[in-house]
Amino acid sequence: MTKQWFDQYSEELWVTAVQVATVWTSPSSPRTIDEDGLNNPTDIDGWISSLNYELTVALSDENRIQTQTLYGEAVIVTETRDDWAHVVIPTQPSVKDERGYPGWMPLHQLKKVNKQGWQREESAAVTSQNAWLETEDGQKTMKLSYMTILPVETKAGARVKVNTPHGYYYLQENDVAIFRSDQGLPKQPGAGLLKTGTPYVGLDYFWGGMSSFGYDCSGFAYAMHKANGYLIPRDAGDQAQSGQQIPYERLEPGDLLFFAYEEGKGKLHHVGFYYGNGKMLHSPQTGRGIELIDLKGTKYEKELCAATRYWQQTEEQS
Known part of the structure; x- marks a missing residue:
């Protein structure tokens, strides 16, 4: 599963560099109140809690949001316009584009990495509802979503050292499942x-x-x-x-x-x-x-x- 879509990318790879990046219908779709979801770093908890019912409904009724990507999820950048990037997301199949789901993201929520330098033999998928990305000395730096997937550098005691858009960080071993990157997570009934x-x-x-x-x-x-x-x-x-x-x-x-x-x-x-x-x-x-x-x-x-x-x-x- 993983290799099939990974082969679509050139040697330069764009990956999501925030906990959750929202993919918008156009660069004009976000509103002032959506700032916490547009920044780097993002504050997704703060953004969602700031929206009342009417403001949340407007995200769909006014066709503002298309989808989201998770930290480390790769995209193909097809165009840049000022501070925005038009992307397609191969990990999210869609009839809208045969390459993957299309939409617009703030360019500063993406990081360009070298594909060979990014890939690892094993990957770690977050299996807790949320998991904290930690520095080497244990400082919590980013609250990650369930099913965030990052390349594994090595296992380090009760933690896993992972490659991220911001360098090497750590996840608690009991918050993740480790799997072979070329095989994907095991299929279950x-x-x-x-x-x-x-x-x-x-x-x-x-x-x-x-x-x-x-x-x-x-x-x-x-x-x-x-x-x-x-x-x-x-x-x-x-x-x-x-x-x-x-x-x-x-x-x-x-x-x-x-x-x-x-x-x-x-x-x-x-x-x-x-x-x-x-x-x-x-x-x-x-x-x-x-x-x-x-x-x-x-x-x-x-x-x-x-x-x-x-x-x-x-x-x-x-």
């Missing part, structure tokens, strides 16, 4: 997707969100698949088209459910995980947190329009 997703019940929805500071519906689906070894499209519409189509009577836990307006006949607008026993785990909408609900008697029961599966049976059925 459908139950694994739910096991990794359930701890996020209550986390506030955030439009365009791709981090454990806040996910949107398809970002939540994407991240839980990523944690279990699967690279799936970033958007719900693409997720519905690319996976294995599953009849409703054959649904199994970990399958994705899709919903459309006009009682399933209109535009597709939502995705969630089938949990089993008629339940769904999903990130619903602005103003609500990730939740586990019974589908029966809800609007979702009427709007169900498709189901797909990306997970595979594995030897470990835990």
Whole structure:
């Protein structure tokens, strides 16, 4: 999984140099109140908490945000305009661009590195909801999101020394999973997707969100698949088209459910995980947190329009 997209890059590689970088529709999309999400370093907690309901809804209703990238995530820069870079993100497949998800990022949230100098045989994926990047003497410097992935330099006692856009830093070993960079994280069965997703019940929805500071519906689906070894499209519409189509009577836990307006006949607008026993785990909408609900008697029961599966049976059925 990792090597397949990494080969797209030239010898010069642009990587995300903030905890979470928001990818905007255009350089004019951000507002004054979005400054904490535009700076380097960013303060994602501060930014999200500063937005009331109306300001948060406007991010989607006014088509301001496209997606987000995590610290160390690589992008292809296709154009620069003043202090902005137009990018595509190969780790986030999309029909919008065959190379990856497109959008605009502040140029100062990116760092140019040498591809050969960046790569390592092993990588570390953050498996805690958040993990602190530490200096050699243990000072906490940056609060990272779940599923931030960084190249491993070496293991150092109870910590892992990682390569970052800012040089070598450390992560607590119990906050990460280490895997071979050319193989990706191990693939898990459908139950694994739910096991990794359930701890996020209550986390506030955030439009365009791709981090454990806040996910949107398809970002939540994407991240839980990523944690279990699967690279799936970033958007719900693409997720519905690319996976294995599953009849409703054959649904199994970990399958994705899709919903459309006009009682399933209109535009597709939502995705969630089938949990089993008629339940769904999903990130619903602005103003609500990730939740586990019974589908029966809800609007979702009427709007169900498709189901797909990306997970595979594995030897470990835990």
